[in-house]
Amino acid sequence: MATLFGDDMIERQIPELPPGAHCVPGWLTLAQQRWIVARFGEWVRGPVPIRAAKVRGHEMSVRTVCLGWHWRPYEYTREAVDVNGNRVLEFPDWMVRLGRRALVAATGDPRAGDAYTADTALVNLYDDAARMGMHQDRDERSSAPVVSLSIGDTCTFRFGNTETRNRPYTDLALASGDLFVFGGAARFAYHGITRVHPGTAPAECGLEAGRINITMRETGLAGE
Numbered sequence: 001m002a003t004l005f006g007d008d009m010i011e012r013q014i015p016e017l018p019p020g021a022h023c024v025p026g027w028l029t030l031a032q033q034r035w036i037v038a039r040f041g042e043w044v045r046g047p048v049p050i051r052a053a054k055v056r057g058h059e060m061s062v063r064t065v066c067l068g069w070h071w072r073p074y075e076y077t078r079e080a081v082d083v084n085g086n087r088v089l090e091f092p093d094w095m096v097r098l099g100r101r102a103l104v105a106a107t108g109d110p111r112a113g114d115a116y117t118a119d120t121a122l123v124n125l126y127d128d129a130a131r132m133g134m135h136q137d138r139d140e141r142s143s144a145p146v147v148s149l150s151i152g153d154t155c156t157f158r159f160g161n162t163e164t165r166n167r168p169y170t171d172l173a174l175a176s177g178d179l180f181v182f183g184g185a186a187r188f189a190y191h192g193i194t195r196v197h198p199g200t201a202p203a204e205c206g207l208e209a210g211r212i213n214i215t216m217r218e219t220g221l222a223g224e
């Protein structure tokens with residue numbers, strides 16, 4: 001029980017979030033985190049290498065590898081047309097199940113996951129200097145919730161409103177193992193990462209430095 005007196009046992013204060021947004025600190029166990037980090041090692045060696053997507057000609061500071069559908073600003077395709085043209089990895093069944101369980105855990109509603117079949121995940125890798133500017137996730141045609149999982153270093157996550165990228169917003173820490181869900185009235189809220197806090201990853205999460213974030217989504221796109 002090496003984690004018994006770790007930071008994960010200290011109740012963290014979750015600031016008030018807008019309706020539709022939920023945070024579940026420490027949702028993934030350290031064993032689950034390590035297992036996902038091992039899968040991440042496979043994904044980055046997969047058919048499409050991890051890369052920094054370009055937004056209006058500028059590389060993002062995060063690097064991203066996708067599952068199910070390949071995302072680039074501002075479109076999903078099956079092939080990584082801006083990387084090497086290869087088809088992205090299949091969306092794993094275990095992640096479909098995890099997404100459903102995440103919605104149940106986040107909302108407390110045992111039926112919340114029933115109709116949810118995530119079919120894409122953007123898996124972001126942040127180094128100490130990486131940030132993500134305020135944006136909406138709106139390249140999906142479905143308004144089903146976004147399920148976000150964090151592993152590694154803690155970051156400061158800024159969760160805002162659906163109208164502007166400015167205030168009102170709430171800053172909260174997302175630590176290794178945390179689940180964040182935004183759906184319903186919060187589905188199209190602006191959000192971003194203002195900083196990553198180096199050296200804060202728990203020793204046993206499987207990632208020595210940096211931060212992995214997985215956001216699962218339903219694209220609402222059909223077929224091949």
Ligand SMILES: O=C(O)CCC(=O)C(=O)O
Nearest residue numbers: 122124137148193213215
């Ligand atoms: O890293 C995060 O927690 C958020 C990532 C994000 O907003 C995105 O990939 O669209």
Ligand SMILES: [Fe+2]
Nearest residue numbers: 135136137191
């Ligand atoms: Fe996002």
